[in-house]
Amino acid sequence: MSKLEQKKPILYSFRRCPFAMRARLIIKKCNINVLLREVELRDKPDCLIAISPKATVPVLVLPNQVIEQSMDIILWALSCNDPYNMKEAWLEDKDASQHFLNSLDNEFKNHLDRYKYSSRYEPQDKIMHRNLAMLWIEKLENKLSKSAHLSGSDIGIFDYISLPFVRQFRIADPEWFDSCNLPNLHKRLSEFLESKLFMQTMKKMPIWKKTGQDIVF
């Protein structure tokens, strides 16, 4: 690795984490290079815990700053290079954007975890949480019946930050999800999952703790 590459920001990430996925999606979409350190959640590197004691991923390490929230990493990426004007779309109605993010990261994610990982919570409440998560999913379907993408006529920031979570919701029971009356969401999710961008962000990386090798992402 060249000296220049060694100076790149470091992104601690976990391939299947939807928060890390959305950060990687925007970083890749905006052509920003970072050094990726793939983490195992059950065996996090000490240096990650040292710089970010809460030790969730993603975490981005800059020379003079540590960014610990996926959305802040996204906003940092957009401040570096934003060829698709995604920051403008995000800030156009800041309250509505924040409301969308909160309902996704808090409400929906809460029900998603209790549905997808029901054995870790209250297994008997699995379907109740699926139904509650569906209220949010149906809002997406409703939006997509009015515009091609969640961000408008083109795919954009609202799609990238939320589709990784919709993917997780589907994975909990793909047959059931595919049988739901969600024609627009099914279409957009499939396109997203088949996109080159998604494939690039989901490339398997060796575990950094085992190899010590930073990978240019």
Ligand SMILES: N[C@@H](CCC(=O)N[C@@H](CS)C(=O)NCC(=O)O)C(=O)O
């Ligand atoms: N609010 C954080 C949430 C990140 C998060 O919860 N990531 C999960 C993985 S999907 C995590 O690192 N959990 C820590 C663990 O499981 O030990 C963000 O937006 O970055």
